[in-house]
Amino acid sequence: MPNDVTPEALGRLLDLQAEDTAVKQLELRWANLEEAKQLAELNAALAELEADLDIAGKQRDEIAREQSRLEGEIKLLEDKTGREEQRMFSGSVANPKELSALQAEVASLKRRQSDLEESLLEVMVQGESATETWERLASERETTAVQAKDLGERVASIKNEIDSELERHRAQRGSILPDIPESLLKLYERLREQKGGVGAAALVGGTCEGCHTKLSNKESERVRAEGGLQRCDNCRRILVVT
Numbered sequence: 001m002p003n004d005v006t007p008e009a010l011g012r013l014l015d016l017q018a019e020d021t022a023v024k025q026l027e028l029r030w031a032n033l034e035e036a037k038q039l040a041e042l043n044a045a046l047a048e049l050e051a052d053l054d055i056a057g058k059q060r061d062e063i064a065r066e067q068s069r070l071e072g073e074i075k076l077l078e079d080k081t082g083r084e085e086q087r088m089f090s091g092s093v094a095n096p097k098e099l100s101a102l103q104a105e106v107a108s109l110k111r112r113q114s115d116l117e118e119s120l121l122e123v124m125v126q127g128e129s130a131t132e133t134w135e136r137l138a139s140e141r142e143t144t145a146v147q148a149k150d151l152g153e154r155v156a157s158i159k160n161e162i163d164s165e166l167e168r169h170r171a172q173r174g175s176i177l178p179d180i181p182e183s184l185l186k187l188y189e190r191l192r193e194q195k196g197g198v199g200a201a202a203l204v205g206g207t208c209e210g211c212h213t214k215l216s217n218k219e220s221e222r223v224r225a226e227g228g229l230q231r232c233d234n235c236r237r238i239l240v241v242t
C-alpha cells in the first residue's frame with residue numbers, strides 16, 4: 001500500500017467508521033429488541049390461551065348437551081308418570097293385581113326420575129364451573145390480545161425508527177465512500193471484518209481508540225511526524241491522527 005494517503009482521506013475514513021459503527025449498533029438493536037422478545041412471549045401465551053379456550057368451550061358445550069339430554073329424559077318420565085297416575089286414579093283399572101302393578105310402575109318411574117334429577121343437579125354444577133372457566137379464559141385472552149396488539153404496534157414503530165436511522169447512516173456512508181482511495185478502503189474493510197467491526201481508530205492523546213493501548217511517546221511522535229497510512233502496533237488497525 002503506498003503511503004501517500006492524505007489526512008483528508010484519513011479523516012473521511014474515521015467518518016466512515018463512525019457510520020459503520022452506528023449501522024452495526026442499530027442492526028444489533030433491531031435483532032435484539034427486548035420488546036420484540038416480549039411480543040413473541042405474549043403471542044405464545046395468546047396461542048396457548050386460544051387453545052385452552054377452545055377446549056373449555058367444547059367442555060362447556062358437552063355439559064350443556066348432557067344437561068338438555070337429562071332434562072328431556074326427565075320431562076318424558078314426568079309425562080309418563082302423569083299418564084300412569086291418571087290411569088291409576090281414574091278408576092279405569094279395577095283389577096287389584098293390575099292396579100298394584102301400576103302402582104309399582106309409577107313408583108319405579110319416580111325413582112328413576114329422582115335419580116336423573118340428582119344427575120341433572122351434578123351436571124348443572126359442572127356446567128356452572130365450566131362456564132366460569134370459559135369466561136375467565138375468554139377475559140384473559142381478551143386482555144392478552146389487547147396487550148399483544150399494543151406491544152405489536154410499539155415494536156413496529158421502534159423498528160420503523162431504527163430502519164429510518166439505518167437508512168440515514170447508510171446514505172451517509174455512501175456519500176463518504178468517494179472520498180476514500182480504493183486501496184485504503186479495501187484495507188479498512190478487511191480489518192473491519194477481522195476486528196469486530198472496527199478497522200480504523202483515532203489516535204487520541206497517544207492512545208489508540210481501537211484497542212485503548214497507549215503508544216510510547218517515541219512511537220506516537222513517529223506516527224504524527226510521518227503521517228500517511230499508519231497502523232497501530234498493538235491491534236494493527238489503521239491509526240488516524242486527529
Ligand SMILES: [Zn+2]
Nearest residue numbers: 208211232235
Ligand atoms: Zn490499537
